Amino acid sequence: MCLGVLDHLPVSQLRGVGPRLAAQLADYGVTHIEDLLFHLPLRYQDRTRISPIGALQEGSEATIEGEIRVADIAFGRRRSLVARIQDGSGTLTLRFFHFSAAQKNGLQPGTRLRCFGQVRRGSSGFEIFHPEYRALDEPLPMDETLTPIYPTTTGIGQNQWRKLCSQALLYLEKAQPADLLPTGHGIGFSLVAALHYLHAPPPDAPLAQLVAGEHPAQLRLALEELVAHNLSLLRLRARQQSVPAPSLPIHSAAGLQRALLNSLPFSPTGAQQRVIGEIATDLARPLPMLRLVQGDVGSGKTLVAACAALQAIASGYQVALMAPTEILAEQHRHNFSTWFEALDIELEWLSGRVKGKSRQAAIERIASGVAGLVIGTHALFQQDVVFNRLGLVIVDEQHKFGVHQRLALSQKALDQGRAHQLVLTATPIPRTLSMVAYADLDCSVIDELPPGRQPVTTVLVDSSRREQVVTRVADACARGRQAYWVCTLIEESDALQAQAAEATAEVLREALPDLRVGLVHGRLKPAEKAAVMAAFKAGELALLVATTVIEVGVDVPNASLMIIENPERLGLAQLHQLRGRVGRGGGASHCVLLYQTPLSHTGKQRLAAMRESNDGFYIAERDLELRGPGEVLGTRQTGLMTFRVAELPTHNHLLDQVQEIAAKLQQGDPRVVDELIQRWTGSRARFGDV
Incomplete structure (x- = not known):
């Protein structure tokens, strides 16, 4: 009898599980006895001894x-x-x-x-x-093990979890599973021993080690879970590449790329040229490219994407570029229109605000193949959008989308195979995290900024000195520069954020009557938002009050000062993105973090990291340490990041071993790979079938 038997035994077989409790457990994702074995405690209490x-x-x-x-x-x-x-x-x-x-x-x-x-x-x-x-009517025996505290949900108490998991351990005795990991990886615990230990640790168990997630029993299960996760992404990659993609010859775009680069007032950096070459080689193969390009704010990812697009268009294929926000999509529309107009390439625009006859006309131009490049938001993967010959999908700010959405767009080329995929992110991802979250993608890094870019000086100012900051804004604008004032709220409500921004803009207009103050937030209609951004870019507005909608996609070289109110409410990656809106011109730029006291310990660490460094990769590592992978990647991206045992960055040191084991298992029995993926990811592994 193997562990696979337990994933077919329903929890209703256990004592005390009637229809009502079975339904509650099913709502929580626990339907079989095996699910209980992998429902591991969050922490432990020591009830094995009496304390005076x-x-x-x-x-x-x-x-x-x-x-x-x-x-x-x-x-x-x-x-x-x-x-x-x-x-x-x-x-x-x-x-x-x-x-x-x-x-x-x-x-x-x-x-x-x-x-x-x-x-x-x-x-x-x-x-x-x-x-x-x-x-104590009579002497009570002491507990013989540490008492587990399980993750739970409304209506299921800790005593119920303990009784259920104890029964599941008895089943485990009858179903000794074979370890699926290769031997010789130095963890020191078998799967069965690790499960027993973590559900019922002995009285002398090292509590501090268990709390830290560093006990060998936890490492044994974390290793297996990370291997299963890695294998599921590698299988996704194999599935994606089992369908051919069009081969796009490198030489076909040489003339167009040369014309584009000659029209620019700058030359690509060495890092940009390297990444352009890596992408070109991928596109020339008849297998779908699956490549992630990471680059810090202002490193020139858009130009890299443009060269890739030209390679597809020159080969007779269409390109879809998808961005998560109207502002970022508009920025791409502006850049590509400027660059591609002289190259006689038709560009089409499609977003949620393109409606009625305009939308129908756009869809027809896309379907007929007239549009070589299609830029838009989520609207691009709606069912009625049909491409003529889609050869390349470019997804910007990948972490704002889910894996499903990226795959759904790439499959719009299914008639002639699978489209190549190029994923861009200006949120640098720590190597350890990319090994886990993006194992299905090849990674390129643009690790060089264009010459002349000066690092942004970041200062921390207590909000009690707000008037001094307002004076600083006035001085900067009097010298012909422009400034951002970013409002943040803990609440996610667009309405509340808009109210906060409106109130701030009104206060600043009164304090700075000589300055033209603009306002942009998520509640504005797209046309209004675009008009305000265009006025700011044209220099008609000196100060732009905004919510975090300006996090990405805003490029105003004359803006040299950014004020971020209540920065302690934002994650490091978002703060770094916002700061990247300044420092895009030749002059010195400054970012003022206007914080509210008292700061929490984490808040102090976060703001100190911003002051210490402009390096996005350093910022990303610190963000991972402080907030964990789910927050760093964004909620939409974390479908495969909901680990049961593994924790990042606690278990970062296992990741090189994970890749080695996964590679070894791929060369062996595919049934072992199937069982590992099913055990740890279950139905989540099927997301690649979209």
Whole structure:
């Protein structure tokens, strides 16, 4: 009997699981006994020993035994039931804010109790609020293992999880699975031993190591989970490349690319030329290119994408360029229109605000093949958008989209095979994270900025000095420069963010009556937003008040000052993106982080990193450390990042080993790969079938 049997045994076979609980578990994603084995504890409590009251420390969790000396209702700011308990070494207060008459009657002086809870300091010594307790009518045995605390959902208590997982471990005894990882990787735990240990650690288990996720049992499961995840992405890549793509010869675009580069007032950097060459080689192959281009803000990814587009267009194919926001898509539309007009290449624009007859006409030009380059937002992968000969898909700011959306767009070329895919991101991704999140893509890095770009000086200013900052804005604009003032809110509501920006713009207009102040936020109609951005770019506005909608896609070289209010509310990657809106001209540029005190410890670290460095890759590494992979990649991208055991960056050190093991398994029995992927990713592995 192997573990595969357990993924077919429903949880309804377990004692205590009736239809109602089975439905609750299914809603939570637990349908089979195997699901319970991999539903691992978040943390542990030590209930294996009694602690003397006199030895308790503030903040610790402890089990104590003692006799109630006094119990009564106390009236203060909140009514509470209070019991004072002694064990010979000291006195402890048990306090209940929610209690019943039966509970009060059960806590009588002279009653012996065993209690568990977190110790805190109160007005009369140590207290435990709402402890778990049992009356000691007779001696109770101590727990033989650490007590697991499981992830849970409404309606399922910890005791239920413990009983269910204990039963699942008994099934595991009858179904000793073969380890699917190759031997000799030095973890020291088999799969079965690791599962047993993590559901029921012995009393002497190193709690600090378990909390840190660094116990060998956790490393054993994390390694296997990361290998399964890596294999699922490699399988996605293989599936994507099992369908041919058009071969786009390098020489076909030589004339067009030369004409484009000659028309520019600058020359490509060495890094741009290297990446252009890597992409050109990929496009010439009859297999779909799957390439991610990372480059810091202002490194010139758009020019790299333009050269790739010319290679496809010169070979008789269409190119689709998809951006996540209207502002970024408009920026691409402006750049490509300027560059491609002289090359006699038809460009089509499609976004959510293109409607009615205009939309129908655009769709017809795309379907007929008249449009060589199609630029737009999510509207591009809607069902009624049909391409004539789609050869290349360029997706900008990939982390704003899901994997499904990228694949759905590339499959619009299915009649003649699969389109090549070029994914761009100005949010540098730490190597460790790209190994996990983008294992299905080849990676290119533009690690060089154009000559003459000066690093942006970043300063931290307490919001109490706001008037000084307003004066600084006035001085900069008086010298002919332009400035951004970015408003942030914790709430995601567009309406609230718009209100905050509107209020700020009004205050700044009153404080700076000689300046023309513009306003842009997510609630503006696209045409209004585009008009404001065009006026700012043309220099008609001195100061632009905005929400974070200007994070990407805004290029105004004359803007040299950025004020970011409440920067502590944003992640490092977003702050770095916003800062990248200045420093695009030749002069010195500055970013003022106008923070609100008091700052949290994480807030201090985040802002210190911004002050220390302009290097996007350093910023990305710090962001990963402070926020974790889900936040760094963005919620839409994390479908495959919801790990059960593995944690990044805690388990970064396993990733080289992960790649080695995955490569070895790919050369072996495909059934082992199937079982690993199914065990750890289940239905998520099927996302590549879109």
